[in-house]
Amino acid sequence: MQFAVDRVAVHGRPGLRVRGELDIATVAQLASSVAAELAASPRTLVVDLTETTFLDSSGARQLARTAKDAAAAGTALQVVCPRENAPVRLVIDLLELQRLVPVVESASLSGGEVGS
Amino acid sequence: MTALPTTPTGHPPSPAPDPLRRLVDDEVLARCADEPIAVPGAVQPHGALLAVTERDLAVVVASANAADVLGTTPATLADLLTPAELDRLGEALAGDLVEAGPMRVAPGGAELDLVLSRSGGLLVTEWEPVAGAGQAGAAWHRRLPTVLQRLSAPTTLEGLTAVLAREVRALTGFDRVMVYRFDAEWNGEVVAEDRRADLEPFLGLHYPAGDIPAQARALYATNWMRLIPDATYTPVPLEPPLVPGTGRPLDLSGAMLRSVSPVHLEYLANMGVTASMSVSLIDRGRLWGLISCHGYSGAHRPSYADRTAAEFLGRTASLLLHTVVGAAERDGMVAVAQREAELVAAIGRTPRTPAAALVDGDRTVLDLLPAAGAAVRLDGRLHLLGATPPAERVAAVVPAVLRAGGVTDRLTLALPGFDDVADDASGVLAVEVGGRRGDFLAWFRPETPREVSWGGDPRTSKVTDGRLSPRRSFARWTETVRGTARPWREHEVTAARALAAHLGEAVLARAGEDDRLAAALQRTLxxxxxxxxxxxxxxxxxxxxxxxxxxxxxxxxxxxxxxxxxxxxxxxxxxxxxxxxxxxxxxxxxxxxxxxxxxxxxxxxxxxxxxxxxxxxxxxxxxxxxxxxxxxxxxxxxxxxxxxxxxxxxxxxxxxxxxxxxxxxxxxxxxxxxxxxxxxxxxxxxxxxxxxxxxxxxxxxxxxxxxxxxxxxxxxxxxxxxxxxxxxxxxxxxxxxxxxxxxx
Known part of the structure; x- marks a missing residue:
């Protein structure tokens, strides 16, 4: 799958859908997309990894940076990664990324359902 | 304007919105461009024309007023000139006619200036009475060295054209003398003016390209001077109208008495001009502009000598144009090159962080050239400086402009879908940085709604009875041109590309050096x-x-x-x-x-x-x-x-x-x-x-x-x-x- 970061609306909130392999070669695209979104200081931002097929440490590091940047911008970040996407979800779980940012099964209005 | 026939010509070459959108169709334009201004078949009445064979000086074609001006109807020039004058004529013909200058003769008792030229295998002789011509007098001509010195002293275009307008008016006595400059689309602008104190200023006014059709411009690029002493004149026909033996009318493009288009006379009348003269300004073979002279109080005819001096000033200024325009351009180029060198040096001092050198230093990439905003994308990170579109629009605009050649001064008119960024980015100069895919440098110029003051509404030329009629109103008419930015200069584009090339090399060099360092460091681990x-x-x-x-x-x-x-x-x-x-x-x-x-x-x-x-x-x-x-x-x-x-x-x-x-x-x-x-x-x-x-x-x-x-x-x-x-x-x-x- 060709890597792409698409702007999407999730329940009317701004979101970025990350498709393909998020790794050292593509991570800059996510970084610039996130920077563009956070520039507007939205109240919430969803990063959807449902269709992300691969996540390496550089990609995970960018997710961590994104979480910190969002916090600094006053934006509530939510990462969507269902358990069915095991290759990506396992990386997130190993790093315990959910201690920094809510990782949920699917985008929800409440922002609840924080992953384990 | 003087000697500016009014018929509109072809479409401007630019994709810009044509502010002069014509109310005429192409066919009429084409016919108009074919108007035979070089072969009008008539002359103006302030002199007589005889076209003679060069071998025996027999008259072949004569203007109908020849007998009035010369006092006789000659069969050959021998009927008009003394043997001594005929000898001088022979010498002139053996040499270069351009250098011959006028001969002062008096065939019927009154003094005449006899001017020689050649056309269609015939010798064209024009006889202009000395009486009735305005004389600047010997005083002006004695001042010529001073005038030339003044002309060559200014280092700016404004200075040069101001001196030119003032001296040509002092010499010729017209009510108004303007220096008129063409832009790339042949619209003209009055860039200098000297006028009678009671006249309304025309300085800064623009005139549409259509006021001077292409074939007139072509004529002006080779023929330095035109004169219409009386804009209400009745043309004097040439007899016979066609040259015997050739069956074609006599080409008068090199003749001082050439009769002009009736449309042009109508144009002058609409402007209230009663006498006019123009001298071409030619920069390295290309028509750059005109010295345009207006008289508003009846007929006015400077003497042949004064006209020659005015033409001389025009020719001299033409030679100087290049140097003053070049000097101004060079100043800009030197400044841009200097800033480019400073930025390159800054990159050299901090090769690990070229983006910081370009964005955070005393000199930033925005200082390289005159622009309101700049963007630097290096290693995939986008940095914005000054007034730019938002980051995600920069990320869309710059690649689009790069695909379209990298330079535009009219973004929204050239590329679809960018109307929202017109304010900040009507002008975009973008260059790729090699070494990393998708990295670039870009500069932005805002939309500059330009107020253009036209000498009359340029759209008022109309077709009536299949013929173009000239504009009737010359009241100042202001128009706003939108969607465009100040154009990017060639040296600016060159500097931007040079900086990007240097940056690309620095990035590549850094990558190689990084690899060696990292490998060495890794070994220690x-x-x-x-x-x-x-x-x-x-x-x-x-x-x-x-x-x-x-x-x-x-x-x-x-x-x-x-x-x-x-x-x-x-x-x-x-x-x-x-x-x-x-x-x-x-x-x-x-x-x-x-x-x-x-x-x-x-x-x-x-x-x-x-x-x-x-x-x-x-x-x-x-x-x-x-x-x-x-x-x-x-x-x-x-x-x-x-x-x-x-x-x-x-x-x-x-x-x-x-x-x-x-x-x-x-x-x-x-x-x-x-x-x-x-x-x-x-x-x-x-x-x-x-x-x-x-x-x-x-x-x-x-x-x-x-x-x-x-x-x-x-x-x-x-x-x-x-x-x-x-x-x-x-x-x-x-x-x-x-x-x-x-x-x-």
Whole structure:
């Protein structure tokens, strides 16, 4: 799958859908997309990894940076990664990324359902 | 304007909105452009024309007023000239006619200036009475050296054209003298003016290209001077109208008495002009502009000598144009080149961070050339300076402009879909930076709604009865031109491209240097040989990434004061020099923390605090085990790292307890610690994600594969390590590090 970061609306909130392999070669695209979104200081931002097929440490590091940047911008970040996407979800779980940012099964209005 | 026939000509070449959108169709325009201005078949009445054969001076064509002007109807020039004058004529014909100058003759008693030229194989003689001509007098001509000095003194175009207008008016006595400059689309602008004090100023007014049709411009580029002493004149026909023998009308393009288009006379009348003269300004063969002279109070005819002097001033100014325009241009070029050099020097001082050199320095990329905003995209990071569209629009606009050639001064008119950025980016100059795909430099210029003051509404030329009629109103008419920015100059584009090329080289050079440094640094992270620890057998394998960049893996063995052994395997996120440098710091910090001998969990918590404080934005994972070789007691703590494999008794399991968050994720984190026993014959395997990371194999499957291979492996820890690497067949895009340990 060709890597792409698409702007999407999730329940009317701004979101970025990350498709393909998020790794050292593509991570800059996510970084610039996130920077563009956070520039507007939205109240919430969803990063959807449902269709992300691969996540390496550089990609995970960018997710961590994104979480910190969002916090600094006053934006509530939510990462969507269902358990069915095991290759990506396992990386997130190993790093315990959910201690920094809510990782949920699917985008929800409440922002609840924080992953384990 | 003087001598500016009014018929509109072809369409401007630019894709800009044509402010002069014509109310005429192409066919009429084409016919108009064919109007025979060179062969009008008539002359103006302030002189007589005789076209004669050069061999015997027999009259072939004569203007109908010849008898009035000359006092006789000659059959040959011998009827008009004395033998001495005929001799002088013969000498003139033998030489260069252009240098001959007028002959002062008096065939019927009245003095005439006789001017010679050639056309269609005939000698054209024009006879202009001296009486009735205005004379600037000898005083002006004595001042000529001073005038020339004044003309050549100014270093600016404004200075040169102002002197020119003033001196031509002093010389010729017209009510108004303007210097008129053409733009790239042949619209004209009055750039200098000298006028009678009571006249309304025309300075700064624009005139549409259509006021001077193409064929008139072509004529003006070769013929320096035109004169209409009386704009209400009645043309005097040539007889016969066609030259006998050729059947064609006489070409008068080089004749001073040439009759002009009736449309042009109507145009002059509409402007209230009663007498006019114009001198071409020609810069290196191209018509640059005109000196345009207006009389408003009846007929006015400067003497032939004064006209020649005015033409001389025009020719002299034409030669100077190039140097003054060039001087102004050179000043701009020197300034841009200087700033380019400063930026290149700044990059050279901080080659590791070229973006910072361009964005944060005293001189930024925005200072390179006159622009309101700039964008720098390097290593995939976008930096904006000054007034630019928002980041995500810059990311869309710049690649589009690059595909379209990289330079536009009318973005919204040239490319669809960018109307929202017209305010900040009607002008875009973009250049790619090599070395990294998608990196660029870009400059933005805002839309400059230009107020253009036209001398009359340029759209009022109309077709009536299949003929164009000239504009009737010349009241000042202002128009706003939208969607365009100040054009990018050639030297500005050149400087931008040069800077980008330099930057591309710097980035490439840096990448190569980084690789060498990182590889050297990485070697220091690896152990020359595994230390000999009593009671422990170790195996290790490090395989660097096959890509040119170095990863962030490290491993370490630290004998502790208590006699125990700490084994570390870690992985800093990212590749290249940054990762290698981060790795080096992590390794030494963790070593120091471990030597406190407070256990793996405490050491990781300490390391995490250090990463959060000193390496913000970085992330790493690590697993630390601490083995008591005597008892086999083993403590393990992991910071986000892949689970270790513990094998014994023909089975293997992933160690999933003793886990905490990756290093750098949280400012402060506590780490749990797992405790297990490494029995004699058991093995423990630690590894980096390079071992299991393959695009075609999901991570859970990779972990299971490691577990399975370790479970089935026999031999020393080194043999197990080698077996695992062989079986897993890692992709090679990342470092692979595997460490195995067992008790003796």
């Amino acid at each position: 690896l152990l020359e040989e595994l230390p000999k620890v009593p009671g422990v057998v170790l195996g290790a394998r490090y395989r660097p990434s096959e890509a040119d960049v170095v990863g962030g893996d490290w491993y370490d063995l630290v004998p502790l004061p208590s006699g125990r052994l700490a084994v570390v395997l870690g992985d800093a996120a990212g590749h290249g020099l940054t990762a290698a440098s981060v790795t080096a710091q992590l390794r030494h910090a963790l070593r120091a923390a471990l030597l406190r001998d407070e256990g793996p969990a405490a050491a990781l918590a300490e390391l995490n605090r250090l990463v959060a404080a000193l390496l913000p934005g970085e992330m790493a994972t690590a697993v630390v085990v601490q083995l008591d070789p005597a008892s086999g007691e083993l403590a393990l703590a992991s910071a986000g790292h892949l689970p270790a494999v513990h094998a014994g008794d023909g089975a293997a399991r992933l160690v999933t307890d003793g886990r905490g968050p990756a290093l750098g994720l949280l400012d402060d984190a506590g780490y749990p610690q797992a405790t297990l026993r490494l029995e004699s014959g058991d093995r423990l395997l630690l590894y980096s994600d390079g071992l299991v990371e393959r695009r075609d194999r999901p991570l859970p499957d990779g972990l299971e594969a490691v577990r399975a291979v370790v479970a089935g492996a026999v031999g020393t820890p080194q043999e197990v390590v080698d077996a695992v690497v062989d079986a897993l067949d890692p992709a090679g895009t990342d470092d692979v590090t595997v460490v195995g340990l067992a008790r003796v």
